[in-house]
Amino acid sequence: MSHIEPDPHDHAPGDEPEESAGHWIRNSNLGLGFSVILTVAAFWAVGTHLIWAPAVPVALVVLAIAQMGVHLVFFLHVTTGPDNTNNVLALAFGVLVVFLIVAGSLWIMNNLNHNMMPMDPVHLMQMQP
Incomplete structure (x- = not known):
């Protein structure tokens, strides 16, 4: 060869x-x-x-x-050269962490919004001083 x-x-x-x-x-x-x-x-x-x-x-x-x-x-x-493998892996890991944080935050906020008690105008009027 x-x-x-x-x-x-x-x-x-x-x-x-x-x-x-x-x-x-x-x-x-x-x-x-x-x-x-x-x-x-x-x-x-x-x-x-x-x-x-x-x-x-x-x-x-x-x-x-x-x-x-x-x-x-x-x-x-x-x-993507052979000497930059660690840089590419570190970049991919950073992108994964940012994605997980953003997606998890959106998931939590959506879940909180879905599980909130509905507020009708009558209760809002009673809460005001």
């Missing part, structure tokens, strides 16, 4: 094999450009009437996920 050497120019956008300052500045500026474009697109999506009104929140969620991806790759340099 032959061993295939990896191509030194084959890498993810945030994975920096080179240590030259120009390479770092170019990738940072590219990430900044993508971030600005996504931010402007979010403001445009809210301010325009070209998008169907109920679809605006979906468009904002998609743009927010894209924005997170740009930040992870270009600024935090989180890639």
Whole structure:
């Protein structure tokens, strides 16, 4: 079996094999450009009437996920390379914890709302001094 050497120019956008300052500045500026474009697109999506009104929140969620991806790759340099396995696992665990906290809080608030005693206007009037 032959061993295939990896191509030194084959890498993810945030994975920096080179240590030259120009390479770092170019990738940072590219990430900044993508971030600005996504931010402007979010403001445009809210301010325009070209998008169907109920679809605006979906468009904002998609743009927010894209924005997170740009930040992870270009600024935090989180890639799926073999040396970043722990970073990806830590990120996945953090996302899981945040999801569990948000979903659990919504579940608890829904359960509390469902189990509250109904208040009719007669009882509200009697409670007032």
